[in-house]
Amino acid sequence: MARMAGRRILELGAIGCAAGLFSGLFGVGGGAIIVPMLVLRRGYADRRAMGTSLVAIAIMAGAAMLAQGAYGNLHVDDGLLVGVPAVGGVVAGTWLQQRIPVRTVRLLFAGVLVVAAIDLALK
Amino acid sequence: MIAAVVVGAFAGLLAGLLGVGGGVLFVPALTVFLGLSQVDAEATSLLAIMPMALVGAWRQHRYGNVDGRDGGILGAAAVPGAIAGVAIVNVVPERVVQIAFAGLMLVIAWQMVRRRPREEA
Numbered sequence: 001m002a003r004m005a006g007r008r009i010l011e012l013g014a015i016g017c018a019a020g021l022f023s024g025l026f027g028v029g030g031g032a033i034i035v036p037m038l039v040l041r042r043g044y045a046d047r048r049a050m051g052t053s054l055v056a057i058a059i060m061a062g063a064a065m066l067a068q069g070a071y072g073n074l075h076v077d078d079g080l081l082v083g084v085p086a087v088g089g090v091v092a093g094t095w096l097q098q099r100i101p102v103r104t105v106r107l108l109f110a111g112v113l114v115v116a117a118i119d120l121a122l123k
Numbered sequence: 124m125i126a127a128v129v130v131g132a133f134a135g136l137l138a139g140l141l142g143v144g145g146g147v148l149f150v151p152a153l154t155v156f157l158g159l160s161q162v163d164a165e166a167t168s169l170l171a172i173m174p175m176a177l178v179g180a181w182r183q184h185r186y187g188n189v190d191g192r193d194g195g196i197l198g199a200a201a202v203p204g205a206i207a208g209v210a211i212v213n214v215v216p217e218r219v220v221q222i223a224f225a226g227l228m229l230v231i232a233w234q235m236v237r238r239r240p241r242e243e244a
Contacts, residue, residue: 012193016200023146023201024208025220031143034197036231042193045241050142051183052194057144058176059198061169064205068166078157079170081124082131082149086171089132090179093139098186102240109141113232116147117225 011041020060026120030057032113046102046109051094127156131171139179144172 019033031053038049068074097105130152134145149168153159159167183189212220 009196012196013200016197017204017207019197020201020204020206021208021211022224023144024205025212026224030146030201031138031141032228032231035142036235038193039241040231040234040238043241044190047183047186047188048190050140051180051186051188052190052197053142054138054176054180054183055189055191055194056197056201057142058173058180059195060201060205061144061173061176063202065166065169065173068169071166073163073166074170075153075157075159075163075167076170078127078153078159079167081157082127082134082152082168083171083174085128085132086135086138086145086149086175087178089135089137090139090175091135091182093136093141094179094182094186095139096136097140105140106235106240110232110235112137112141112143112147113228113235117228117232119147120221120228121225123221 008042015041016056019056023060023064030060032116035109036113046106047097050097050105050109124156127152130156134171135175135179138172138175139182142179142183144176146172 015034015037018037019030022033023030034053034056035049038044038052039046044052065074130148134148134152137143137148138145146165146168149171150164153164153167154161180189180194184191
């Protein structure tokens, strides 16, 4: 039992660490790692993986934001301009996610990964 | 400016739907439509992502789709990972890392499509 818990924390730690690594490297890539790893390695259902990923992203983005704020790189007005509509968007997105088949959500996710990969390769 | 608002809303929609941060959309919106430098855009995107992810996590929690403990461990582990990432990007040629990550994402996409989703409760 204790070994199972240790393994779980170790795996989650490794996944989180990898997600942080990629977002540190490219400024993106947290959810792209966390969601598939929770599904493929931890046996999560898709919606639960995507919901839990948002918790991790909030923590990660919050910590990075504090660091960037210390360097004076934050434009608060521009951040709000895209961030406020994003809050509306995320409420709509989570609502929509509960109403479309998991298979469709997963295909969309895979599609976004492919687009992001192409975008990164062509940079 | 309106374009930035529209892209912001769309990034939020994608974040809610797929559980991603949406940095892929926020960063170009901030550079292209609002004229920020790459560094400032990456920093400022966090200002949009954090509250959006918080609200998204809260909504998903209401829908019963959040494991708060696992999410906390993932987020805590991500912080040192991100610091390491920033260090690495200053040492290893960026192009090599970009291509490697692009390849990794394609492999993951294939795995996701190939496997059957677990039945939801």
